[in-house]
Amino acid sequence: MNRIIFLFTVLAIINPSVIYTQTIPFHHYDSKDGLSSSNVFSMVQDKTGYIWFATKAGVSKFDAHSFESYNSNNGLISNDIINVALGSDSSIYFVTSDKGIFKFRNNIIEKYNINNTEYLAPYGIVMRNDTIYTYSFNYLHSIHNHDLTKFYSTQYSLHGNFPDNLLLHSLSNTTMGIIAATSEGLYALRDNKFEKIITDWLQD
Structure with missing residues (x-):
């Protein structure tokens, strides 16, 4: 028994985490640290490890040590960035x-033009393969090779089985495909159409 107590005491001295729960270190970053703005809307990590932040005053790229910013001074024509997303080609x-x-690629910022349509400002964007999915609370569109497909709005439901007056809350790229979280449940994109996911086990 004394030997067990002795070994436990030695372990506690060498590694105090045996006795005490470790405290996870947090650091608060804001504009004073180089972030474009303290008002951050979204973020994404690219394949090389950089983290990109969409802010009210441009985009910031973080390498775990410092920030590099992109705004109207180096290619953007608007600093009000509401979302960032990673493309399949690492753009x-x-x-x-x-x-x-x-679109940002090889240190060049270019406007991504959408054919034959007026721009609708989304509050979310999701990438899957080479297709961009943009959404707001009252519409959902996809963009492929600069061509726009209208899936849903409060005026129409062309490529899905969405009910009238549905509200879109979020969109996610999952192993099951594109999943839409709505005011009427979950919908999955299958064969280029959204179908409701039956979730009888979920309670209202």
Whole structure:
């Protein structure tokens, strides 16, 4: 018994976490640290490990030590970035609140033009393969090769079985495919149409 107590005491001295729960270190980053703005809307990590932040004053790239910012001084025509997303070719897509979508690749920022349509400002963007899915609470569109497909709005439901007056809360790219969380339950994109996921085990 004394030997067990002795060994436990030695372990506690060498590694105090045996006795005490470790405290996870947090650091608060804001504009004073180089972040474009303290008002951050979304973030994404690219394949090389950089973390990109969409902010009210541009986009910031973080390498775990410092921030590099992109704004109207180096290619963007709007600093109000509401979303960032990672493309299949490792491009980063910047979504603005009023000036459309921009594509960042090889240190070049270019406007991503959408054919034959007016830009609708989304509050979310999801990438899957080479397709961009943009959504707001009252519409859901996809963009492939600069062509837009209208899935749903309060005026129509062309490529899905959405009920009238449905509200879109979020969109996610999952192992099951694109999943839409709505005011009327969950919908999955299958064969280019959204179908409701039957979830009898969920309670209202």
